[in-house]
Amino acid sequence: MKRLGPILAVFLLTAGLWGCRPASNIPDPTREFYCNDFADAFPAAVRATIVAEGKRLYEETSEDETISGIQIVFATFAVETAEDIASYNLSDIYNQWEIGTDDMGILVVYFYLGDPDKPETLELEEVRIEVGFAMETYLPPWDMGDILDETIMADESEAIGTAHLLYELLTVMYVDIFGYEAFNYDLDVYQEYLDNYDPYSDYEGLWGWILYVVMSPYSGWWEKGLLVLLGLSVFGIGGGLVKTVGGGGRSGGLGIRRRR
Amino acid sequence: MKKPVIIVLASIGVLILTLGIILISGYNKLVSYDEKIGYEYSIIDSRLEMRYNTLTQLANAINGFQAHEQAYFEAITNARAAYAAAKANNDLEGMIAADNLSSIAMADLLALFEDNEPLQAMEAYEDFNDAVWGIESALSEARRQYNYSVMDYNKLVRQFPGVLYKSMFNFPASQEYWKPAEGTTQIPDITFGGNTGE
Numbered sequence: 001m002k003r004l005g006p007i008l009a010v011f012l013l014t015a016g017l018w019g020c021r022p023a024s025n026i027p028d029p030t031r032e033f034y035c036n037d038f039a040d041a042f043p044a045a046v047r048a049t050i051v052a053e054g055k056r057l058y059e060e061t062s063e064d065e066t067i068s069g070i071q072i073v074f075a076t077f078a079v080e081t082a083e084d085i086a087s088y089n090l091s092d093i094y095n096q097w098e099i100g101t102d103d104m105g106i107l108v109v110y111f112y113l114g115d116p117d118k119p120e121t122l123e124l125e126e127v128r129i130e131v132g133f134a135m136e137t138y139l140p141p142w143d144m145g146d147i148l149d150e151t152i153m154a155d156e157s158e159a160i161g162t163a164h165l166l167y168e169l170l171t172v173m174y175v176d177i178f179g180y181e182a183f184n185y186d187l188d189v190y191q192e193y194l195d196n197y198d199p200y201s202d203y204e205g206l207w208g209w210i211l212y213v214v215m216s217p218y219s220g221w222w223e224k225g226l227l228v229l230l231g232l233s234v235f236g237i238g239g240g241l242v243k244t245v246g247g248g249g250r251s252g253g254l255g256i257r258r259r260r
Numbered sequence: 261m262k263k264p265v266i267i268v269l270a271s272i273g274v275l276i277l278t279l280g281i282i283l284i285s286g287y288n289k290l291v292s293y294d295e296k297i298g299y300e301y302s303i304i305d306s307r308l309e310m311r312y313n314t315l316t317q318l319a320n321a322i323n324g325f326q327a328h329e330q331a332y333f334e335a336i337t338n339a340r341a342a343y344a345a346a347k348a349n350n351d352l353e354g355m356i357a358a359d360n361l362s363s364i365a366m367a368d369l370l371a372l373f374e375d376n377e378p379l380q381a382m383e384a385y386e387d388f389n390d391a392v393w394g395i396e397s398a399l400s401e402a403r404r405q406y407n408y409s410v411m412d413y414n415k416l417v418r419q420f421p422g423v424l425y426k427s428m429f430n431f432p433a434s435q436e437y438w439k440p441a442e443g444t445t446q447i448p449d450i451t452f453g454g455n456t457g458e
Contacts, residue, residue, distance in 0.1 A: 091401045141390040141394025141395070142390040142391055145389070145390035149386075251401075252307075252401060253399075253401025253402065255394060257393070
């Protein structure tokens with residue numbers, strides 16, 4: 001029986017490995033999840049907008065009993081040649097990141113052509129949208145195509161075009177799915193926001209508090225403990241505590257693309 | 261009862277229990293892999309239905325523009341009928357052949373659009389472009405996922421101990437891949453001289 005134990009253990013272990021696929025080369029989503037700017041192409045203001053609107057949409061739709069949590073996720077990739085784009089399968093990315101609860105998700109991917117190590121040389125080559133199975137009803141390919149034509153393909157500025165694209169997708173989500181009467185946005189106001197964006201504005205309060213806890217003799221032990229916990233959650237050990245994750249959705253490959 | 265007898269009986273009991281668990285889990289694994297193929301096939305089926313609907317819309321759109329539009333309708337109808345017949349007979353090869361037929365009908369229609377400027381000037385032209393690209397992309401993904409699930413199943417029933425379970429529970433020795441004819445799986449590179457379709 002002593003000899004049978006290890007043999008049985010190996011048998012059970014190998015039995016569990018049936019049907020495994022080769023390891024995927026798709027990167028994990030970033031901690032921000034809604035904006036995965038791997039090409040480092042988006043301005044900080046646009047990244048902040050995508051993340052804030054993505055979180056808000058997911059929270060609001062998750063709270064609703066009739067709608068599953070909708071997630072709109074952006075990603076950018078830098079490629080050296082246009083042929084390299086074919087190596088990115090959007091369905092694989094979508095399924096690995098598990099976007100949207102009950103397949104109610106949208107993945108928008110920008111492909112930039114140029115030297116990946118020099119973000120200033122990158123030029124937008126192709127934009128693709130892929131939707132989850134359940135989202136196909138609300139966003140058929142011709143509607144996706146129209147939205148791309150009227151936003152990122154039409155606007156001169158990529159930053160405005162991206163915000164425009166996001167707001168148009170949000171309009172479909174809030175009006176067609178959520179039942180709002182309208183979803184209003186103003187791109188002139190957004191341009192002002194872009195012009196005056198302070199990348200540190202979102203963190204001012206937090207940095208101030210961190211400095212206070214570290215430097216001030218008046219800060220309490222509970223505050224120091226809280227800071228340590230926050231540090232652990234941000235820098236590794238407890239990373240899962242703050243990382244936003246996908247809602248478990250799957251895509252069937254229905255999407256659209258536009259080339260510049 | 262003597263101690264050695266208890267030990268032997270307990271060992272036999274543990275062995276039977278372990279073998280039972282292994283058999284149940286092996287059987288369940290076979291069932292889930294087999295079911296996965298059925299699920300992935302159902303997606304191909306629904307995508308092909310979407311393609312036939314789009315083809316019919318495209319063929320309707322050319323009504324009046326082309327003297328031989330009836331030929332396009334016939335090609336689509338034939339492909340659809342061939343698929344339905346093959347599906348009814350559970351004939352995978354026939355279904356794949358029908359998939360190829362509808363790919364050819366799609367290619368012919370796209371070529372017709374490419375050669376006719378009045379067709380390209382239609383209001384719904386851009387929508388057709390997007391519908392075709394979207395559906396072909398989805399169909400290509402459905403075939404890929406189907407073939408992955410077939411690969412997983414075939415590996416399972418050819419490897420040990422899956423090969424034993426397959427014989428024991430009378431499961432098929434292998435499943436057939438969805439292999440469309442060469443050139444028909446490519447997602448059409450739609451340009452039609454437009455600047456936004458691509």
